[in-house]
Amino acid sequence: MNKIAVVMGSISDWPTMQLTTQLLEQLGLDFEPKIISAHRMPQELQTFSQNAKQDGFSVIIAGAGGAAHLPGMLAANTILPVIGVPIESHALKGMDSLLSIVQMPSGVPVATTAIGKAGAKNAALLAAEILAINDEQIAQNLLDFRQKQTEEAIKSADQLK
Numbered sequence: 071m072n073k074i075a076v077v078m079g080s081i082s083d084w085p086t087m088q089l090t091t092q093l094l095e096q097l098g099l100d101f102e103p104k105i106i107s108a109h110r111m112p113q114e115l116q117t118f119s120q121n122a123k124q125d126g127f128s129v130i131i132a133g134a135g136g137a138a139h140l141p142g143m144l145a146a147n148t149i150l151p152v153i154g155v156p157i158e159s160h161a162l163k164g165m166d167s168l169l170s171i172v173q174m175p176s177g178v179p180v181a182t183t184a185i186g187k188a189g190a191k192n193a194a195l196l197a198a199e200i201l202a203i204n205d206e207q208i209a210q211n212l213l214d215f216r217q218k219q220t221e222e223a224i225k226s227a228d229q230l231k
């Protein structure tokens with residue numbers, strides 16, 4: 071348990087989704103990156119999402135761009151929390167990804183982050199916060215992360231001198 075799946079629709083999403091896995095690693099979390107496309111790999115999508123809970127996953131992070139049906143289709147097949155990351159597409163700068171992830175019909179939620187790199191990082195933090203409810207070590211790692219972030223923000227004012 072406490073394993074996080076980091077799913078992406080294409081290898082072209084990896085430069086963004088790598089920010090998710092790097093932060094999960096920094097927080098000491100167990101994760102598995104995967105390429106699964108609802109459009110291109112419908113059978114694999116179904117097998118993964120229907121077995122994800124019994125395979126030891128607690129949270130699914132899913133990054134996809136354009137007509138980004140991946141997070142919603144994963145959510146349709148599991149009651150694990152799904153966090154969707156809208157990848158910044160070239161044609162529409164990720165607005166297409168954002169709207170197709172965030173506008174889920176009622177009954178099948180996907181927690182949607184901001185577009186692109188900030189969203190990829192926040193997906194890792196949100197997944198950690200979900201797991202921290204029942205894990206003191208993860209909670210402490212998150213508190214340490216926040217403290218370091220605050221110190222760095224305060225220190226950045228030195229550059230104004």
Ligand SMILES: Nc1c(C(=O)O)ncn1[C@@H]1O[C@H](COP(=O)(O)O)[C@@H](O)[C@H]1O
Nearest residue numbers: 079080082107108109134135138139140
């Ligand atoms: N949105 C989806 C899905 C899906 O939702 O099933 N599968 C791939 N994609 C997205 O297509 C974009 C372009 O993919 P390619 O670069 O492979 O052509 C990627 O951002 C991917 O997430």
